[in-house]
Amino acid sequence: MFPGLPKFKNPIYLDYAASTPVDPAVLKVMRPYFSMAFGNPSSLYKQGVEAREAIESSRKKIAGVVGARISEIIFTAGGTESCNLAIFGAARKYKPAKKFRPHIVSCAIEHHAVLGPIKTLTEEGFEATILPVDKNGLVNSKELLKAIRPETILVSIMYANNEIGAIEPVAEIAGLIRQNNRERRQKHLPEIIFHTDACQAAGSLDLNINRLGVDLMSVNGSKIYGPKQIGFLFVRDGINLKPLIYGGGQERGLRSGTENVPGIVGLAKALELSQKIRESENRRIGKLQHYFISRLVKLPGVELNGPKPGILRLANNINVTIKGVEGEALLLYLDSFNIAVSTGSACTTGKADPSHVLLALGRSPLQSKSSIRMTLGKQTTKREIDYTLKVLKPLILELRKTNNFLL
Numbered sequence: 001m002f003p004g005l006p007k008f009k010n011p012i013y014l015d016y017a018a019s020t021p022v023d024p025a026v027l028k029v030m031r032p033y034f035s036m037a038f039g040n041p042s043s044l045y046k047q048g049v050e051a052r053e054a055i056e057s058s059r060k061k062i063a064g065v066v067g068a069r070i071s072e073i074i075f076t077a078g079g080t081e082s083c084n085l086a087i088f089g090a091a092r093k094y095k096p097a098k099k100f101r102p103h104i105v106s107c108a109i110e111h112h113a114v115l116g117p118i119k120t121l122t123e124e125g126f127e128a129t130i131l132p133v134d135k136n137g138l139v140n141s142k143e144l145l146k147a148i149r150p151e152t153i154l155v156s157i158m159y160a161n162n163e164i165g166a167i168e169p170v171a172e173i174a175g176l177i178r179q180n181n182r183e184r185r186q187k188h189l190p191e192i193i194f195h196t197d198a199c200q201a202a203g204s205l206d207l208n209i210n211r212l213g214v215d216l217m218s219v220n221g222s223k224i225y226g227p228k229q230i231g232f233l234f235v236r237d238g239i240n241l242k243p244l245i246y247g248g249g250q251e252r253g254l255r256s257g258t259e260n261v262p263g264i265v266g267l268a269k270a271l272e273l274s275q276k277i278r279e280s281e282n283r284r285i286g287k288l289q290h291y292f293i294s295r296l297v298k299l300p301g302v303e304l305n306g307p308k309p310g311i312l313r314l315a316n317n318i319n320v321t322i323k324g325v326e327g328e329a330l331l332l333y334l335d336s337f338n339i340a341v342s343t344g345s346a347c348t349t350g351k352a353d354p355s356h357v358l359l360a361l362g363r364s365p366l367q368s369k370s371s372i373r374m375t376l377g378k379q380t381t382k383r384e385i386d387y388t389l390k391v392l393k394p395l396i397l398e399l400r401k402t403n404n405f406l407l
């Protein structure tokens, strides 16, 4: 399409919010647990004990990073399962009845791993309030407080959004809920449990559960340079959840099934590494983000979605609406230049629906479909961004001419 543009020598990956490559140091610590220390962690002979020790030392490591007790870390098969366990687990201790319809509060830009379980619960008789967000994607904590009812049992608000990088006021909300719970105890009302989906936040924000004040927190490996299909749920002592999966009673009965030993070892290493370098990486990536966004919004018809770069936005996230350009067409053309980007969240690829997150910001369905997300990571360089800008400029003009995708 553009013979004048030389190809970049390496693929340019700008979708770190969808998945990250496993860090070589993570892969290295995982390796022995596939073929050498392969025992079942519940077995009593040497190979089993070795595997058990690997799990427990990983649990200790993770507990240390997030400031939790060792017994408060429950391993799961990823972010989706952690969120499902948190929400179904907290809700299904209650049975909806005519006299008492348990109520859940969440927000419109949550990941489907949270919205899906809540929708299912409403079909079982639970009630839910899905709070709107402002034009930047932020939840108003006073509005949240107003939504709380005597029947409210659970609040779930994400730490950081996967599509627009908005960072929600989780610590502030936790403080309000704690205060509310003190009053509720006196009135003999059920205490509210507060869950946060921290899958996007784990690589770049403070994860200390005491500073955050949350009761439940979901984290996964695949967004922090760890393996896929592994995650954990922080479950504050004293909170009882109903399990999703029944069987041999592993993970304090909350998650039966033989543990994913290499995954657990990899998750602990990945979390430790990413939390150690998060501040320096945020500074480095934040500069690239500022640069990228400032160049993008100078192009005619390009607007940023989500908060402006700074304390309210993840340092790696760029999401723009490009007037008159179909996001998916742009994605495919960029792929032909070896540049990987995303339209909305990867988890909903295949669905033609416009992003529920962009709609919640007040974008129209057409504007939502004219949007792309580019997320930066450990391997991103300024040269890659310069090349991407160089490709984007003529592509946008060309697609506007040929696409008949009008606003």
Ligand SMILES: *Cc1c(COP(=O)(O)O)cnc(C)c1O
Residues within 6 Å of the ligand: 017, 077, 078, 079, 080, 081, 083, 111, 113, 158, 160, 161, 162, 197, 198, 199, 200, 220, 221, 222, 223, 229, 230, 231
């Ligand atoms: C990726 C992601 C999930 C789902 O995690 P999986 O490990 O893919 O199941 C949930 N919430 C957020 C915010 C995410 O970014």
